[in-house]
Amino acid sequence: MADSAEPSVPAASGGAASSVPDRLLSVATRLFAERGFERTSVQELVDAAGVTKGAMYHYFTSKDDLLFAIYERVLAMQMRRLTEFADAEGPLGERLRAAAADVVHTTVDNLDDTLIFFRSLHMLSPDRQNEVRKERRKYHERFRSMIEEGQREGLFRDDVPADIVVTQYFGAVHHLGMWYNADGELTGAALGAHYADLLLTSLRPK
Amino acid sequence: MADSAEPSVPAASGGAASSVPDRLLSVATRLFAERGFERTSVQELVDAAGVTKGAMYHYFTSKDDLLFAIYERVLAMQMRRLTEFADAEGPLGERLRAAAADVVHTTVDNLDDTLIFFRSLHMLSPDRQNEVRKERRKYHERFRSMIEEGQREGLFRDDVPADIVVTQYFGAVHHLGMWYNADGELTGAALGAHYADLLLTSLRPK
Amino acid sequence: MADSAEPSVPAASGGAASSVPDRLLSVATRLFAERGFERTSVQELVDAAGVTKGAMYHYFTSKDDLLFAIYERVLAMQMRRLTEFADAEGPLGERLRAAAADVVHTTVDNLDDTLIFFRSLHMLSPDRQNEVRKERRKYHERFRSMIEEGQREGLFRDDVPADIVVTQYFGAVHHLGMWYNADGELTGAALGAHYADLLLTSLRPK
Amino acid sequence: MADSAEPSVPAASGGAASSVPDRLLSVATRLFAERGFERTSVQELVDAAGVTKGAMYHYFTSKDDLLFAIYERVLAMQMRRLTEFADAEGPLGERLRAAAADVVHTTVDNLDDTLIFFRSLHMLSPDRQNEVRKERRKYHERFRSMIEEGQREGLFRDDVPADIVVTQYFGAVHHLGMWYNADGELTGAALGAHYADLLLTSLRPK
DNA sequence: AATGAATGAGCGTTCATTCAT
DNA sequence: TATGAATGAACGCTCATTCAT
Numbered sequence: 001m002a003d004s005a006e007p008s009v010p011a012a013s014g015g016a017a018s019s020v021p022d023r024l025l026s027v028a029t030r031l032f033a034e035r036g037f038e039r040t041s042v043q044e045l046v047d048a049a050g051v052t053k054g055a056m057y058h059y060f061t062s063k064d065d066l067l068f069a070i071y072e073r074v075l076a077m078q079m080r081r082l083t084e085f086a087d088a089e090g091p092l093g094e095r096l097r098a099a100a101a102d103v104v105h106t107t108v109d110n111l112d113d114t115l116i117f118f119r120s121l122h123m124l125s126p127d128r129q130n131e132v133r134k135e136r137r138k139y140h141e142r143f144r145s146m147i148e149e150g151q152r153e154g155l156f157r158d159d160v161p162a163d164i165v166v167t168q169y170f171g172a173v174h175h176l177g178m179w180y181n182a183d184g185e186l187t188g189a190a191l192g193a194h195y196a197d198l199l200l201t202s203l204r205p206k
Numbered sequence: 207m208a209d210s211a212e213p214s215v216p217a218a219s220g221g222a223a224s225s226v227p228d229r230l231l232s233v234a235t236r237l238f239a240e241r242g243f244e245r246t247s248v249q250e251l252v253d254a255a256g257v258t259k260g261a262m263y264h265y266f267t268s269k270d271d272l273l274f275a276i277y278e279r280v281l282a283m284q285m286r287r288l289t290e291f292a293d294a295e296g297p298l299g300e301r302l303r304a305a306a307a308d309v310v311h312t313t314v315d316n317l318d319d320t321l322i323f324f325r326s327l328h329m330l331s332p333d334r335q336n337e338v339r340k341e342r343r344k345y346h347e348r349f350r351s352m353i354e355e356g357q358r359e360g361l362f363r364d365d366v367p368a369d370i371v372v373t374q375y376f377g378a379v380h381h382l383g384m385w386y387n388a389d390g391e392l393t394g395a396a397l398g399a400h401y402a403d404l405l406l407t408s409l410r411p412k
Numbered sequence: 413m414a415d416s417a418e419p420s421v422p423a424a425s426g427g428a429a430s431s432v433p434d435r436l437l438s439v440a441t442r443l444f445a446e447r448g449f450e451r452t453s454v455q456e457l458v459d460a461a462g463v464t465k466g467a468m469y470h471y472f473t474s475k476d477d478l479l480f481a482i483y484e485r486v487l488a489m490q491m492r493r494l495t496e497f498a499d500a501e502g503p504l505g506e507r508l509r510a511a512a513a514d515v516v517h518t519t520v521d522n523l524d525d526t527l528i529f530f531r532s533l534h535m536l537s538p539d540r541q542n543e544v545r546k547e548r549r550k551y552h553e554r555f556r557s558m559i560e561e562g563q564r565e566g567l568f569r570d571d572v573p574a575d576i577v578v579t580q581y582f583g584a585v586h587h588l589g590m591w592y593n594a595d596g597e598l599t600g601a602a603l604g605a606h607y608a609d610l611l612l613t614s615l616r617p618k
Numbered sequence: 619m620a621d622s623a624e625p626s627v628p629a630a631s632g633g634a635a636s637s638v639p640d641r642l643l644s645v646a647t648r649l650f651a652e653r654g655f656e657r658t659s660v661q662e663l664v665d666a667a668g669v670t671k672g673a674m675y676h677y678f679t680s681k682d683d684l685l686f687a688i689y690e691r692v693l694a695m696q697m698r699r700l701t702e703f704a705d706a707e708g709p710l711g712e713r714l715r716a717a718a719a720d721v722v723h724t725t726v727d728n729l730d731d732t733l734i735f736f737r738s739l740h741m742l743s744p745d746r747q748n749e750v751r752k753e754r755r756k757y758h759e760r761f762r763s764m765i766e767e768g769q770r771e772g773l774f775r776d777d778v779p780a781d782i783v784v785t786q787y788f789g790a791v792h793h794l795g796m797w798y799n800a801d802g803e804l805t806g807a808a809l810g811a812h813y814a815d816l817l818l819t820s821l822r823p824k
Numbered sequence: 825a826a827t828g829a830a831t832g833a834g835c836g837t838t839c840a841t842t843c844a845t
Numbered sequence: 846t847a848t849g850a851a852t853g854a855a856c857g858c859t860c861a862t863t864c865a866t
Contacts, residue, residue: 020850036328038244042836053837054852063836118384119325122242157407164400171381172374178324179373194370201363202408226825248861259862260827269861432846448740450656454840465841466848475840530796531737534654569819576812583793584786590736591785606782613775614820638829660857671858672831681857 021059023049025073028066033112033177037067037120067120068128074113075135081106082142093155093200096146100169100199101192107176108188115177140166147203156203169199227265229255231279234272239318239383243273243326273326274334280319281341287312288348299361299406302352306375306405307398313382314394321383346372353409362409375405433471435461437485440478445524449479449532479532480540486525487547493518494554505567505612508558512581512611513604519588520600527589552578559615568615581611639677641667643691646684651730651795655685655738685738686746692731693753699724700760711773711818714764718787718817719810725794726806733795758784765821774821787817 027049031040042063046056060066085099107114121129144166150156233255237246248269252262266272291305313320327335350372356362439461443452454475458468472478497511519526533541556578562568645667649658660681664674678684703717725732739747762784768774
């Protein structure tokens with residue numbers, strides 16, 4: 001989140017100034033990403049956040065509830081950003097490129113969230129898994145609609161289903177959490193530019 | 207794997223005829239994929255495999271060891287298949303296309319393995335995580351070398367690092383376990399053809 | 413409840429009009445009977461009564477204190493009723509019969525109290541258990557004195573200790589909470605008449 | 619049980635010689651009676667029995683399961699004894715008297731069981747509560763059938779429903795756990811004789 | 825080669841009570 | 846009078862692993 005223009009996502013700090021739920025959320029994000037949801041005990045969590053178990057269970061009904069709160073935060077942020085880019089002014093190709101690059105950039109700035117998102121989905125209750133999947137679908141559909149619009153206009157090739165293009169692209173994006181190293185030379189912006197370019201190129205009419 | 211030409215991957219059956227370690231391995235693959243490594247107890251495992259705990263600990267030193275055995279099996283299979291396609295006769299573009307399509311097809315035929323592979327890597331001991339990553343890197347390098355070869359020959363565009371292309375492609379492939387549904391209409395072969403085509407298209411010189 | 417003749421058994425309502433302590437008492441009686449003292453959390457209690465924890469702890473020093481208040485209410489009511497019948501005019505046999513029938517009737521009308529009384533006695537502090545037992549003893553003694561009077565007068569057989577007769581009778585009465593179903597056909601009055609008749613019959617001189 | 623002819627009910631000892639489940643059962647009976655089911659922690663239980671938690675959960679699936687095992691043992695014993703007396707030779711009146719006296723005697727010899735039985739029934743799962751109630755009903759019915767037989771034969775008065783007689787009698791018996799003190803002068807045999815005599819007397823035709 | 829009873833540390837969660845406001 | 850966030854100890858239970866047989 002360091003260089004992002006987005007102020008509303010709290011930096012994952014353990015700052016003593018923030019509220020108890022906020023502290024728990026940011027500490028949980030860090031620990032769940034570091035060692036996994038199941039390997040993180042509630043005791044470690046509250047110790048790291050500097051609160052007691054009782055305080056945690058005052059705000060979250062379960063460890064699962066805490067995990068779900070992370071999902072909600074991520075889903076809301078991603079949808080908001082996509083909508084901003086998709087609804088902006090300008091030619092379709094450029095809007096798609098900007099959105100595609102931004103999701104990479106944002107993902108890299110919130111790698112912990114991404115790692116948790118795909119690694120721990122199966123730890124949520126079935127109902128909550130469905131809720132997350134439903135939100136993801138809406139997100140994909142918004143992205144797909146841009147590609148379909150380009151296909152109708154003859155801007156993009158239409159011999160490959162838009163759905164497959166989207167799935168391939170987001171597969172790559174979601175997998176970033178597995179290998180991207182923030183300490184390396186490759187910035188999120190540069191990676192986003194490359195990924196978006198490969199996407200746009202792969203869509204060029206033959 | 208059913209319709210594949212590859213006979214060496216054991217069908218994930220619980221067949222009473224197979225050996226104890228084989229039964230454990232195939233049952234573990236199914237259960238770890240269904241409910242996750244941590245949510246699967248050793249007791250459930252041995253019950254499902256129809257053996258006792260003592261028998262399991264006779265063949266595997268730990269639950270972690272059983273997980274690692276799954277990784278070894280997957281890594282060996284994937285490397286073998288890639289090598290076959292990469293070392294085959296024929297033009298580079300066709301070899302790359304075939305290898306890229308095959309990894310999708312094979313992944314779809316072994317979805318349980320893929321799901322476990324990326325979801326449970328952090329459950330292995332650090333040493334074993336490193337061993338797995340090392341093997342993955344060799345695998346990626348073999349694939350990347352084909353792209354680099356094409357870039358040197360002018361067959362592929364060279365304004366995007368081969369490494370980024372590979373990472374993007376395999377990111378999409380590895381993510382299949384999160385959404386691909388074997389019950390749908392989309393076959394592994396069809397999906398592989400589309401993914402490979404998008405890859406080849408994205409590499410066309412501008 | 414305090415000084416009234418028959419309507420003194422409070423309807424177990426959660427009526428918004430009553431005072432906070434009254435509401436807590438009637439809700440506690442219902443919940444302790446329904447799920448047991450230990451299975452009822454203070455949070456559930458105050459939620460059901462529509463007050464906050466702070467309010468409850470303002471009126472009752474502890475959950476135990478709330479339980480004891482129920483005991484006090486029951487003990488006072490039962491003693492008052494017994495005294496009324498025992499001290500009334502009329503032949504001893506009729507007074508005993510009336511008192512014996514009334515305790516059944518009253519018990520059936522306040523089943524929740526009875527259930528709590530015997531099921532949760534061990535949850536009170538030792539001191540309070542002693543206080544309750546002391547009150548019960550006084551109650552039994554008043555009843556026993558009627559039987560002893562009848563034995564001295566030759567009205568009742570005296571080859572069985574009055575104490576044993578009393579214990580047997582009240583055992584049966586106290587156990588009503590375990591099986592009596594208010595929805596059935598058997599009214600409290602009818603049951604009281606039968607129980608009292610069996611008691612009087614068993615006391616007839618041989 | 620000390621002086622009883624019944625050998626199959628294990629003395630509630632903590633004897634080191636008995637098996638782990640037996641030790642747990644007898645210790646649980648003692649502790650549940652002493653301080654109540656909810657006030658007895660699993661840790662206290664296993665410490666008192668000299669085993670570990672793991673061992674307990676190897677034999678009993680839950681604390682509830684341990685409680686239910688106590689119920690099963692009591693139900694089986696009581697039914698067996700009643701059947702013996704009811705099916706014996708001799709006149710009905712004598713068989714009823716013997717059975718009525720024996721249940722008091724046996725109850726007094728197993729006071730812990732009785733106390734638990736009625737105090738902790740609501741701690742069992744609803745299914746198990748139903749199972750216990752069903753068994754109790756069968757027990758009561760066997761006893762009631764003796765009274766009905768006597769009523770048909772004119773041996774007993776028939777102006778009071780047999781069901782009410784049974785309920786009253788067993789109410790008194792079940793309540794023994796609340797007050798009977800084994801240290802007093804009153805023996806189980808003497809008490810049983812008195813209770814049975816009161817029962818028979820109350821059934822004399824008018 | 826295989827059993828399964830037993831271990832013991834750790835888990836997520838509950839809850840009566842306190843106290844600053 | 847009343848609030849409700851926070852405490853902290855205890856709870857029932859799980860589970861990978863060991864080991865005598």
